[in-house]
Amino acid sequence: MAEIIDGRAVADEVVQTVKRLTGELVDARAITPGLAVVIVGEDPASQVYVSSKGRKAKECGFHSVQHTLPAETSEEQLVAIVHDLNADPAIHGILVQLPLPAHIDAGRIIQTIAPEKDVDGFHYINVGKLGTGELDTAFVPCTPAGSMLLIERVRGKDLSGLSAVVVGRSNIVGKPMANLLLAANCTVTIAHSRTKDLPALARTADILVAAVGRPEMIKGDWVKPGATVIDVGINRIAAPEKGEGKSRLVGDVAFAEAEKAAGAITPVPGGVGPMTIALLMANTLVSAYRAAGLKRPTF
Numbered sequence: 001m002a003e004i005i006d007g008r009a010v011a012d013e014v015v016q017t018v019k020r021l022t023g024e025l026v027d028a029r030a031i032t033p034g035l036a037v038v039i040v041g042e043d044p045a046s047q048v049y050v051s052s053k054g055r056k057a058k059e060c061g062f063h064s065v066q067h068t069l070p071a072e073t074s075e076e077q078l079v080a081i082v083h084d085l086n087a088d089p090a091i092h093g094i095l096v097q098l099p100l101p102a103h104i105d106a107g108r109i110i111q112t113i114a115p116e117k118d119v120d121g122f123h124y125i126n127v128g129k130l131g132t133g134e135l136d137t138a139f140v141p142c143t144p145a146g147s148m149l150l151i152e153r154v155r156g157k158d159l160s161g162l163s164a165v166v167v168g169r170s171n172i173v174g175k176p177m178a179n180l181l182l183a184a185n186c187t188v189t190i191a192h193s194r195t196k197d198l199p200a201l202a203r204t205a206d207i208l209v210a211a212v213g214r215p216e217m218i219k220g221d222w223v224k225p226g227a228t229v230i231d232v233g234i235n236r237i238a239a240p241e242k243g244e245g246k247s248r249l250v251g252d253v254a255f256a257e258a259e260k261a262a263g264a265i266t267p268v269p270g271g272v273g274p275m276t277i278a279l280l281m282a283n284t285l286v287s288a289y290r291a292a293g294l295k296r297p298t299f
């Protein structure tokens with residue numbers, strides 16, 4: 001049976017390190033890292049993520065601000081808010097929660113965020129830096145960065161020559177994940193909905209990352225014996241066994257089957273999700289260190 005990777009425990013270690021380094025920054029330079037989270041509309045799932053980000057930021061000792069805007073907020077109003085946050089020296093990280101309402105051009109909003117405050121790592125400047133390997137000055141998207149930390153926990157820091165298959169090609173997870181694995185000298189394949197014989201390809205992976213958003217799509221017999229399986233999916237599905245109208249969270253991997261073959265596997269919940277939030281704190285801390293002209297801490 002696979003080792004079950006405890007994402008909550010690793011995330012907590014990251015948060016404790018952020019907290020300690022925040023204390024050092026406050027003592028040495030009187031600079032408090034500041035994180036602004038902007039949410040437009042009332043999507044209940046989004047509200048949950050945003051409030052847990054605010055809670056973690058306070059736990060780290062950050063200055064934390066949240067802008068909750070009505071669903072009718074115009075694109076120009078949102079652009080104006082981002083401009084204000086760009087100009088605010090107390091703010092080192094800006095996160096605009098996605099998805100945005102359909103009448104707002106999310107791409108334009110992301111490109112409005114100052115790259116040096118783009119702790120999501122979604123701005124073209126940060127995407128380009130990751131693509132060209134300028135990791136010292138880039139922000140790397142939180143979910144792939146957190147997934148890499150979990151992979152390193154299991155396999156050590158030297159991933160050289162390992163075969164990695166990333167299932168999913170999104171700009172926020174699949175593509176940056178593939179770039180990080182490539183930077184770590186893995187042989188990387190990105191699979192997607194048009195990939196031929198995905199089960200056979202998946203079985204070649206020493207590191208298998210599932211980021212497709214389809215509940216339990218990756219089956220146990222797609223997993224190479226001993227592989228490291230990172231499940232990025234968070235899918236809410238009906239759970240009639242828990243009672244009428246109840247639901248539960250599952251990943252993109254059929255966990256009960258896959259844990260029999262894998263060497264190590266992340267659960268859902270309690271795997272990648274908590275790491276995403278921890279790396280948001282780490283990126284915000286790094287931004288504050290850079291703004292102070294100090295060397296970037298590494299995680």
Ligand SMILES: Nc1nc(=O)c2c([nH]1)NC[C@@H]1CN(c3ccc(C(=O)N[C@@H](CCC(=O)O)C(=O)O)cc3)C=[N+]21
Pocket residue numbers: 046048049095096097098099120142234249268269270271272273274275276277
């Ligand atoms: N600009 C932007 N950046 C984001 O990083 C971003 C976003 N927009 N929009 C929404 C998604 C979603 N997201 C999650 C983070 C943590 C958990 C998490 O900690 N999940 C827990 C379970 C939470 C539960 O029980 O619902 C876990 O996996 O253990 C989930 C989802 C960040 N997102």
